[in-house]
Amino acid sequence: MALALALGGAAQAQSVQLAGRMGERALLVVDGQTQMLAVGQTVAGIRLLRWVDDSAEIESGGRTQRLRVGGTPAQVGAPPAPGRGREIVITAGPGGHFTTAGLVNGRPVRFMVDTGATLVALGRDDAQRLGLDLAAARPLLMQTANGAVQGHLVTLSSVRVGDVELSNVGAVVLPMAMPVLLLGNSFLARLQMRRDNDVMRLELK
Numbered sequence: 001m002a003l004a005l006a007l008g009g010a011a012q013a014q015s016v017q018l019a020g021r022m023g024e025r026a027l028l029v030v031d032g033q034t035q036m037l038a039v040g041q042t043v044a045g046i047r048l049l050r051w052v053d054d055s056a057e058i059e060s061g062g063r064t065q066r067l068r069v070g071g072t073p074a075q076v077g078a079p080p081a082p083g084r085g086r087e088i089v090i091t092a093g094p095g096g097h098f099t100t101a102g103l104v105n106g107r108p109v110r111f112m113v114d115t116g117a118t119l120v121a122l123g124r125d126d127a128q129r130l131g132l133d134l135a136a137a138r139p140l141l142m143q144t145a146n147g148a149v150q151g152h153l154v155t156l157s158s159v160r161v162g163d164v165e166l167s168n169v170g171a172v173v174l175p176m177a178m179p180v181l182l183l184g185n186s187f188l189a190r191l192q193m194r195r196d197n198d199v200m201r202l203e204l205k
Contacts, residue, residue, distance in 0.1 A: 013076060109126065118185055123175075
């Protein structure tokens with residue numbers, strides 16, 4: 001009974017509210033408990049990604065949300081609902097790159113939009129973390145800026161960004177470690193893209 005209760009509690013959402021800002025640190029109230037987070041730090045499964053004007057962008061369970069000081073408490077950490085949305089909205093980060101949290105085969109990842117990449121691309125360490133079977137994958141010789149490398153072609157059962165989820169997305173696993181997964185055209189080509197200054201909108205065709 002105790003184990004069942006513990007597992008049930010782990011699946012419940014947390015209430016999180018932004019109570020204040022101290023320099024680059026966020027003062028959060030998580031389920032009634034005060035937590036202080038620096039950018040990049042994770043506490044109680046909640047990671048502070050960055051500040052956007054007076055809003056704190058946090059990540060929990062592969063999903064991002066923005067909190068304002070004194071705003072309504074947000075519910076985070078609950079299992080995401082089935083991806084039935086039609087539009088993804090991504091705001092440019094430092095350096096003008098469009099990065100966002102997502103899910104691959106139900107597991108949290110960090111994406112960077114790359115319109116020049118034919119496929120979704122990820123490093124071998126991420127592939128292992130996601131449980132991809134490279135033994136059965138088709139090898140592929142690829143040319144990079146550092147010369148030829150041996151990659152592996154795989155098919156991702158599901159890729160989710162925001163509320164949009166696509167099935168059977170082609171990807172390539174590269175031998176080197178990568179800080180983020182590249183969200184390439186095997187995903188992007190199935191959506192209509194438009195950009196307004198530092199905001200990118202992707203809508204299902």
